[in-house]
Amino acid sequence: MLQVQDLHKRFGGFAAISGVSFDLEKGVVMAIIGPNGAGKSTLFNLITGHLEPSAGRVLLGGRDITGAAPHAICRLGVGRSFQRTNIFPHLSVFECVQAALLAHRGQGRNFWLRSEGLYRAETMALLASLGLQDKAESLAGELSHGNQKQIELGIALASDPDILLLDEPTAGMSAVETHETIALIARIARERGLTLLFTEHDMAVVFSIAQRIGVLHQGRLIAEGDPQAVRADPEVRRVYLGERS
Numbered sequence: 548m549l550q551v552q553d554l555h556k557r558f559g560g561f562a563a564i565s566g567v568s569f570d571l572e573k574g575v576v577m578a579i580i581g582p583n584g585a586g587k588s589t590l591f592n593l594i595t596g597h598l599e600p601s602a603g604r605v606l607l608g609g610r611d612i613t614g615a616a617p618h619a620i621c622r623l624g625v626g627r628s629f630q631r632t633n634i635f636p637h638l639s640v641f642e643c644v645q646a647a648l649l650a651h652r653g654q655g656r657n658f659w660l661r662s663e664g665l666y667r668a669e670t671m672a673l674l675a676s677l678g679l680q681d682k683a684e685s686l687a688g689e690l691s692h693g694n695q696k697q698i699e700l701g702i703a704l705a706s707d708p709d710i711l712l713l714d715e716p717t718a719g720m721s722a723v724e725t726h727e728t729i730a731l732i733a734r735i736a737r738e739r740g741l742t743l744l745f746t747e748h749d750m751a752v753v754f755s756i757a758q759r760i761g762v763l764h765q766g767r768l769i770a771e772g773d774p775q776a777v778r779a780d781p782e783v784r785r786v787y788l789g790e791r792s
């Protein structure tokens with residue numbers, strides 16, 4: 548599904564990503580972990596076209612997407628959510644998700660022309676799968692942080708992605724919200740057969756849903772494999788897990 552080949556990103560003289568390579572098979576849930584500043588967001592930005600690599604390639608289903616524009620990569624089936632919540636606070640929950648469906652299906656320009664009825668059933672179905680159907684008419688900006696992240700997930704899912712990249716999906720959430728959000732993401736990934744790549748600081752979250760884990764440290768992928776292998780890796784314990792114990 549996704550192949551990252553010897554990817555590099557330099558900011559001036561600073562190497563934020565150095566020679567990162569990994570393959571992600573269809574339907575697999577993979578976490579990218581690493582200390583602050585390890586390069587996780589930069590790696591996501593390189594995959595989604597928000598940054599151009601200094602060297603290396605990104606392939607999606609065998610097709611080279613290196614350096615393509617974010618909207619083009621999104622159209623090819625890569626969905627994304629960001630660390631900072633990205634919703635439309637003055638729209639209702641329904642309108643947020645409906646707008647994303649309209650934008651993805653090429654109706655964006657007609658949005659202000661009697662669009663209320665468009666994709667009503669699809670929007671409500673998506674809200675129901677997120678558990679947000681009762682909040683459809685609420686203003687997005689007035690809901691809890693956890694609900695806002697769920698709306699964001701709905702916006703990302705509206706583009707019907709094959710692969711979804713989530714940058715710290717539980718950032719800033721309470722323990723209860725974190726638990727609910729992770730259960731939701733795991734269910735949606737399973738139901739849709741989604742390939743999922745996510746970053747996360749909470750190790751309990753990582754080990755509860757990731758089938759594979761990649762560990763970034765100073766821009767390098769120092770370990771990659773199933774959770775058991777990564778947990779036992781001495782280098783990982785030293786640079787990352789160890790510092791938290």
Ligand SMILES: Nc1ncnc2c1ncn2[C@@H]1O[C@H](COP(=O)(O)OP(=O)(O)OP(=O)(O)O)[C@@H](O)[C@H]1O
Nearest residue numbers: 558561562563581582583584585586587588589590
């Ligand atoms: N546009 C930029 N210009 C210069 N340096 C940058 C830029 N973006 C990121 N960096 C640097 O690259 C390194 C990796 O940053 P990045 O945000 O990818 O790390 P991260 O692992 O996502 O961190 P966090 O866990 O704190 O979100 C950091 O040292 C950061 O300061």
